[in-house]
Amino acid sequence: MNEKQRSILLDSSSRFPPPPGVKLSYGTSGFRADASILQSTVFRVGILAALRSLKTQSVIGLMITASHNDVSDNGVKIADPSGGMLSQAWEPFADALANAPDSLHLVQLVDDFVRKENIPFEGLESAEILLGRDTRPSGESLLEAAKKGINSIVGAVAVDMGVLTTPQLHWMVRARNKGMKATELDYFDQLSSSFSKLIDLIPHGNIVNTMDKLIVDGANGVGGEKLVVFKKVLQFLDLEIRNSGKEGVLNEEVGADYVQKEKVVPRGFAPADAGMRCASLDGDADRLVYFSVIPNADNRICLIDGDKILSLFALFIMEQLSILNQNECGGENNSYPATLGVVQTAYANGASTDYLKHLGLEVVFTPTGVKYLHEKAAEYDIGIYFEANGHGTILLSEGLLHWLDGRSSKPSLTSKGSEQQKAALRLLAVSKLINQAVGDALSGLLLVEAILQHMGWSIHRWSELYHDLPSRQLKVKVVDRSAVVTENAETVVVRPLGIQEAINAETAKYPQGRCFIRPSGTEDVVRVYAEASTEEAAVNLANSVARLVDQFLGFGSSS
Ligand SMILES: CC(=O)N[C@H]1[C@@H](OP(=O)(O)O)O[C@H](CO)[C@@H](O)[C@@H]1O
Ligand SMILES: [Mg+2]
Numbered sequence: 177m178n179e180k181q182r183s184i185l186l187d188s189s190s191r192f193p194p195p196p197g198v199k200l201s202y203g204t205s206g207f208r209a210d211a212s213i214l215q216s217t218v219f220r221v222g223i224l225a226a227l228r229s230l231k232t233q234s235v236i237g238l239m240i241t242a243s244h245n246d247v248s249d250n251g252v253k254i255a256d257p258s259g260g261m262l263s264q265a266w267e268p269f270a271d272a273l274a275n276a277p278d279s280l281h282l283v284q285l286v287d288d289f290v291r292k293e294n295i296p297f298e299g300l301e302s303a304e305i306l307l308g309r310d311t312r313p314s315g316e317s318l319l320e321a322a323k324k325g326i327n328s329i330v331g332a333v334a335v336d337m338g339v340l341t342t343p344q345l346h347w348m349v350r351a352r353n354k355g356m357k358a359t360e361l362d363y364f365d366q367l368s369s370s371f372s373k374l375i376d377l378i379p380h381g382n383i384v385n386t387m388d389k390l391i392v393d394g395a396n397g398v399g400g401e402k403l404v405v406f407k408k409v410l411q412f413l414d415l416e417i418r419n420s421g422k423e424g425v426l427n428e429e430v431g432a433d434y435v436q437k438e439k440v441v442p443r444g445f446a447p448a449d450a451g452m453r454c455a456s457l458d459g460d461a462d463r464l465v466y467f468s469v470i471p472n473a474d475n476r477i478c479l480i481d482g483d484k485i486l487s488l489f490a491l492f493i494m495e496q497l498s499i500l501n502q503n504e505c506g507g508e509n510n511s512y513p514a515t516l517g518v519v520q521t522a523y524a525n526g527a528s529t530d531y532l533k534h535l536g537l538e539v540v541f542t543p544t545g546v547k548y549l550h551e552k553a554a555e556y557d558i559g560i561y562f563e564a565n566g567h568g569t570i571l572l573s574e575g576l577l578h579w580l581d582g583r584s585s586k587p588s589l590t591s592k593g594s595e596q597q598k599a600a601l602r603l604l605a606v607s608k609l610i611n612q613a614v615g616d617a618l619s620g621l622l623l624v625e626a627i628l629q630h631m632g633w634s635i636h637r638w639s640e641l642y643h644d645l646p647s648r649q650l651k652v653k654v655v656d657r658s659a660v661v662t663e664n665a666e667t668v669v670v671r672p673l674g675i676q677e678a679i680n681a682e683t684a685k686y687p688q689g690r691c692f693i694r695p696s697g698t699e700d701v702v703r704v705y706a707e708a709s710t711e712e713a714a715v716n717l718a719n720s721v722a723r724l725v726d727q728f729l730g731f732g733s734s735s
Pocket of ligand 1: 204
């Protein structure tokens with residue numbers, strides 16, 4: 177770093193001192209905290225984004241959001257050139273940068289890192305960072321802090337894309353780096369045209385849902401706002417949007433996280449909605465769950481979570497692959513040996529995993545956090561990943577897409593051949609509809625709707641694919657959640673010593689019992705997940721393991 181660059185950085189960073197006594201970590205999905213303490217962190221992530229852009233010589237994204245967390249929280253994360261999450265190799269630097277005690281340390285850190293990573297840094301190179309934020313009131317001033325961070329690196333340019341869903345920003349970064357058009361209009365165009373394509377390709381006689389409207393809970397956030405705009409250009413789908421943010425508080429008793437964890441109707445929905453097809457987005461619209469209100473059941477819902485969305489997607493993909501694999505009139509088999517895999521986390525309901533395995537699918541597990549699931553799914557020609565909370569997508573390999581392109585344009589004289597052409601066209605449309613960068617509630621919703629219409633299924637038919645095992649999730653406040661160390665995709669606790677044995681002993685008391693704990697990466701809590709054969713058993717198991725967590729790690733413990 178030359179003297180001029182060093183003094184610009186020193187000067188600007190001295191205006192963003194870190195809050196005293198706060199230690200932040202990049203976590204499951206970027207930095208998150210109460211918005212009032214994030215100015216310095218976001219400024220520094222601006223610097224990081226500029227360095228990442230210089231290093232990769234590509235467009236980088238910076239998103240300001242705290243997703244499903246309280247409206248008073250906020251957060252910041254980076255989208256890499258592919259549109260995916262920041263490379264995990266850079267996370268330790270992100271942590272060090274966020275926690276540098278003053279500007280001198282910060283400049284030294286940047287200098288060392290630039291040298292170690294060989295980042296071109298002569299002030300001649302350019303860097304471009306797309307900025308987005310959700311609807312949180314703190315977003316605007318945090319975005320200004322990010323711009324200041326970016327501008328303190330010579331040659332780096334910040335482009336404010338305004339209020340966006342998280343997946344929109346990731347999509348734009350990916351599109352820009354592929355040399356494609358990348359405005360919000362382009363995003364809506366691509367989604368609506370691929371959705372229409374899938375509807376066009378529906379076999380005759382299957383259409384049952386077209387007249388039947390879908391009611392969406394927008395979590396009072398950006399997803400609701402965007403859907404109101406999108407609805408105007410969207411064909412073949414009757415949408416009613418509630419909790420679109422005009423009134424009501426972001427994520428307060430609304431949204432996918434609330435619906436999935438509490439399993440009750442969100443605000444804005446009533447017993448009169450019983451039987452309707454409903455969906456919930458989270459605060460930044462990267463999660464999607466479906467539900468239907470159970471009649472006369474005290475606000476309880478029938479939840480269709482990420483696991484069941486995954487199952488629906490898997491069935492559709494398998495159907496298309498099986499059509500493509502049929503020999504055309506006994507001719508040579510020119511099918512593509514596509515690998516298909518599904519990726520889940522320990523939060524996946526055990527019944528879903530059994531169901532998927534029963535279908536003959538390869539099911540693998542990773543730790544919580546899309547960065548892990550995405551990486552694993554990318555190992556397959558078609559990788560489908562979902563967290564139970566509704567965050568997920570389908571990745572299709574370049575090799576497969578190339579083959580499908582050829583297959584879809586090959587003229588065919590036989591009916592089987594034309595069926596195969598249609599299957600290829602469907603998979604190509606899926607690859608355009610479903611966000612290849614990150615899980616996306618809007619594109620996921622359209623794919624669900626297209627598949628339900630393709631299958632001719634109601635929400636109830638879909639829900640009956642399998643029955644979830646009763647489950648319960650709890651949060652426990654502890655002295656230091658980093659004292660919990662897990663392995664085996666978070667299913668086994670290795671620290672503190674002895675707690676895993678105690679959890680095992682509790683779990684063994686319950687038929688079909690399964691239970692694990694892990695430190696949250698987005699909140700200052702330890703999470704407990706329990707599953708068992710009855711509702712009561714799942715609740716009891718979760719409660720007794722929560723007590724164990726409190727004994728080992730709580731404020732009355734000796735740790
Ligand atoms: C149990 C649960 O829902 N965990 C969520 C939550 O992470 P935690 O590390 O559990 O706080 O937020 C992440 C980011 O949205 C999401 O990827 C993850 O699935
Ligand atoms: Mg989210």
